[in-house]
Amino acid sequence: MQPTDENYWHTIAQRYDLEPGPINLENGYFGRMSRAVLEQYQEHVAFINRSNSVYARQRFEQGENVEIRRQLAELIGAEPEAVALTRCASDALQALIRNYNRLQPGDQVLISDLEYDTVKGAMRWLARHRGVEVIELAHTHPASFDSLVRTYREAFTRYPRLKLLALTYVTHRTGLVMPVEAIATAAREHGVDVILDGAHALGQIEFNLAQLGIAFAGFNLHKWIGAPLTLGFIYIDPTRLADIDPDMGESHYPATDVRARTPYSTPNIPALMTLPLVFQEHRLLGGARAKGARLNYLRDLWVRQVRSLPAIEVLTSDDPRLYCAITAFKFRGQVDQQVMADRLLNEYNLFTVTRSGAAFGSCIRVTPGLATSAAEIGVLVRALTELGALTY
CATH class of the missing domain: 3.90.1150.10 (Aspartate Aminotransferase, domain 1)
Incomplete structure (x- = not known):
């Protein structure tokens, strides 16, 4: 093709x-759902409305949900233990930011003018509730690969109390694709963790999170993958799970489970049930x-x-x-x-x-x-x- x-x-x-x-x-x-996904979604809505909790409790929660999570992890080349479903990337990113537990009063966190407003707001929330300082960069324009990397390297040197960086893979304002691997490498050299906003990246950019050096990320499934609305997920490197607290004392899952890092609620089960078809169509399309x-x-x-x-x-x-x-x-x-x-x-x-x-x-x-x-x-x-x- x-x-x-x-x-x-x-x-x-x-x-x-x-x-x-x-x-x-x-x-x-x-993104739009294909006609086949839409029809299956509508069938699932009708079925769940008829069967209600009988199906959800007996089959979906006990088996099908596990398989969907496995296929989701496979989509990004991760282990199932590294991902948990959310309503969207914003929910995942807010959970990562508010539950990141390696900050002390006086530490600094970094955002830029190109971040999503929800992410900016969450980082500013940290300043009010954790006593940290928010450093805000304005990227030079026009941007180049080298200028972007240089901007972050200079910030890491200029602000030695930096501990956390919010970084958008594909910026929603202009579509600028950030040189994530180079920035994450520089951040790691200075002891700065990166929370990656991958909302627009998944489905149109090939990437490997381990190669990028990313331990924390949030993604959407309803932009470029073709899933129904209300579907996204959180990614946490299992070796770094302890650095993200369970969400507000979430206890439905043990503290060793990534799913404890997001709010527990009744999900959009019919939408989740369509994901195997969504993933299949994505693969068949290339x-x-x-x-x-x-x-x-x-x-x-x-x-x-x-x-x-x-x-x-x-x-x-x-x-x-x-x-x-x-x-x-x-x-x-x-x-x-x-x-x-x-x-x-x-x-x-x-x-x-x-x-x-x-x-x-x-x-x-x-x-x-x-x-x-x-x-x-x-x-x-x-x-x-x-x-x-x-x-x-």
């Missing part, structure tokens, strides 16, 4: 039901290698045609190590990027989303999906070319 084969990817797109309306270039919020290649091709298709336009500033690097499906841009000379996102929608039927909070200001995020065609990317190129000529 070639990422440029429109006929092949058209057959893949046919597996998804699309609501009539704008061309969706905001596939980063959450996994992250095939998905990532297609998404990167669609990204390159528009970026390479508009980067030279005077009116357009593409904010994400073209270094293949530093980008994926998501890429952000802004219209030069426009104070309010939302005005331009509205024009993309109203005049060209293109749905995008604005993002703010980074040092470079607001931007427009473009995220193709597996159902996006090259022809639809062509509409985006025409829109940016025409709007740029009118507004700059």
